[in-house]
Amino acid sequence: MGKPTGFMEYPRQDRTYQPAADRIIHFKEFVNPLSEAELSIQGARCMDCGIPFCHTGCPVNNLIPDWNDLVYRWDWKAAIDTLHSTNNFPEFTGRICPAPCETSCTLNLEDSPVTIKTIEYSIVEKAWQEGWIQPQIAPHKSGRRVAVVGSGPAGMACAQQLARAGHLVRVYEKENRIGGLLRYGIPDFKLDKKIIDRRMAQMKAEGVKFHTNTHIGIDIPARKLVDDFHAVVLAGGSEEPRDLPVPGRQLNGVHFAMDFLRINSHRQQGDEIPEEKFISANGKHVVVIGGGDTGSDCIGTSIRHGAASVTQIEIMPQPPEKEDKGLTWPHWPNKMRTSSSQEEGCERMWSIATKEFLDDGQGNVKKVRCVKVDWQKDASDNWQMSEVEGSEFELKADLVALAMGFVHPVHKGMLDELKTALTKSGNVKAKTEGRDAYRTSIDGIFTAGDMRRGQSLVVWAIREGRHCARAVDEYLMKSSELPR
Numbered sequence: 001m002g003k004p005t006g007f008m009e010y011p012r013q014d015r016t017y018q019p020a021a022d023r024i025i026h027f028k029e030f031v032n033p034l035s036e037a038e039l040s041i042q043g044a045r046c047m048d049c050g051i052p053f054c055h056t057g058c059p060v061n062n063l064i065p066d067w068n069d070l071v072y073r074w075d076w077k078a079a080i081d082t083l084h085s086t087n088n089f090p091e092f093t094g095r096i097c098p099a100p101c102e103t104s105c106t107l108n109l110e111d112s113p114v115t116i117k118t119i120e121y122s123i124v125e126k127a128w129q130e131g132w133i134q135p136q137i138a139p140h141k142s143g144r145r146v147a148v149v150g151s152g153p154a155g156m157a158c159a160q161q162l163a164r165a166g167h168l169v170r171v172y173e174k175e176n177r178i179g180g181l182l183r184y185g186i187p188d189f190k191l192d193k194k195i196i197d198r199r200m201a202q203m204k205a206e207g208v209k210f211h212t213n214t215h216i217g218i219d220i221p222a223r224k225l226v227d228d229f230h231a232v233v234l235a236g237g238s239e240e241p242r243d244l245p246v247p248g249r250q251l252n253g254v255h256f257a258m259d260f261l262r263i264n265s266h267r268q269q270g271d272e273i274p275e276e277k278f279i280s281a282n283g284k285h286v287v288v289i290g291g292g293d294t295g296s297d298c299i300g301t302s303i304r305h306g307a308a309s310v311t312q313i314e315i316m317p318q319p320p321e322k323e324d325k326g327l328t329w330p331h332w333p334n335k336m337r338t339s340s341s342q343e344e345g346c347e348r349m350w351s352i353a354t355k356e357f358l359d360d361g362q363g364n365v366k367k368v369r370c371v372k373v374d375w376q377k378d379a380s381d382n383w384q385m386s387e388v389e390g391s392e393f394e395l396k397a398d399l400v401a402l403a404m405g406f407v408h409p410v411h412k413g414m415l416d417e418l419k420t421a422l423t424k425s426g427n428v429k430a431k432t433e434g435r436d437a438y439r440t441s442i443d444g445i446f447t448a449g450d451m452r453r454g455q456s457l458v459v460w461a462i463r464e465g466r467h468c469a470r471a472v473d474e475y476l477m478k479s480s481e482l483p484r
Helices: 036-044 053-057 064-072 076-084 090-096 100-104 106-110 116-130 153-164 194-205 222-228 257-268 293-305 414-418 458-477
Strands: 145-149 168-172 209-211 231-234 254-256 285-289 309-314 347-350 352-359 365-377 383-387 393-396 399-402 406-408 445-447
Touching: 036 064, 036 116, 053 064, 053 100, 064 076, 064 116, 076 116, 090 116, 090 194, 090 458, 100 106, 100 116, 145 153, 145 222, 153 168, 153 194, 153 458, 194 209, 222 231, 222 414, 231 458, 254 257, 257 293, 257 399, 285 293, 285 393, 293 309, 293 399, 309 352, 309 393, 365 399, 445 458
Parallel strands: 145 168, 145 231, 168 209, 231 445, 254 399, 285 309, 285 399, 309 347
Antiparallel strands: 352 365, 365 383, 365 393
């Protein structure tokens, strides 16, 4: 795999970013790619480590050492074939996946893992450039009809696999364009939406038909899909946001993060958004509540709007700068990470709880009243939070983005109508193994992605979409040759 001594001879080299001052004036991608020669050297660093922990670190179980070796040997065509054997959309994961594979890399024991994510991105981009990615049209049609509800990565992966198995596939999306949160939840500067469009074109040629502006359970009864199709896949994501029920929550200027991001993305992609409906951070003091990726996207968007200041507060303690590899490797560690958006200019605060949103006297938010908190373990070794006496303070805030994650799928509409069994956390209940894999409590209805597992990563959604497609194919045809 790669060059046996490559990891000792070549240092880790990764993609770089445009300078922050240059990139914050636009919403375009800002990554500077490596050359093919540089990528070959990085592929050479993949060591013959015996047990490739990167395989299990990656949710789609990418054959990482194989395509690292192929890039090292300049066999790019074989590399894309190997990459596509486990991942339908490496152009998505190569941009927005946090790369748990690199965390699991044996070289990460020395803090210099192989640049797996960059190599993945480069393989698929070269493949598109060379015209190697073509529709894979099923030679035989099954005569079976499948409806997929939701066009995020889980729905798209499931639909593409089922179409390649010969089924007639229809994808239903409530928004005006395909892509789910890939389209409107992730800013364009992280994922150019032309990347989604070119993959859609391939899927259309393979026979997938997309229906936009079609909200199942609202515009069309969910039962109609059950009646009209041989199988239905629920892949609508986990979109019920976690709220913050404190005094002043109703004030103008306090928004769910996804509302802020979604409306900005609509405008960036050419939709007409009236000024009174557009949520702008221009000239405002912005407070982002929540320290995850969604909060980071709000930071980058606010900075590009021209915010006067951006502050991000997180209720959890500040993580350590470096993990203890002996305790965490090859698993994903809790450690200090700084996103490209946070690097662009943001004050970050930890162990902070929100007490109240304060009014300007006209129904608009003007400040956030906060308090410092302390985390200690109780007698049962469980973490308990307590407020630090006398630590209350206020932050200027003309715009607040609530980025505290999502609790479960939206129940109103489709799920309430179908009455599928739910887990205690409110997700659609389904197993992932055995004869009933990805089947809901209703015969012929399957589920995959965040709607089943809860808020998660794009790479997990792709995995579940692929696995669900195989389960549906087995249900319809009694066997399946689709890969997992």
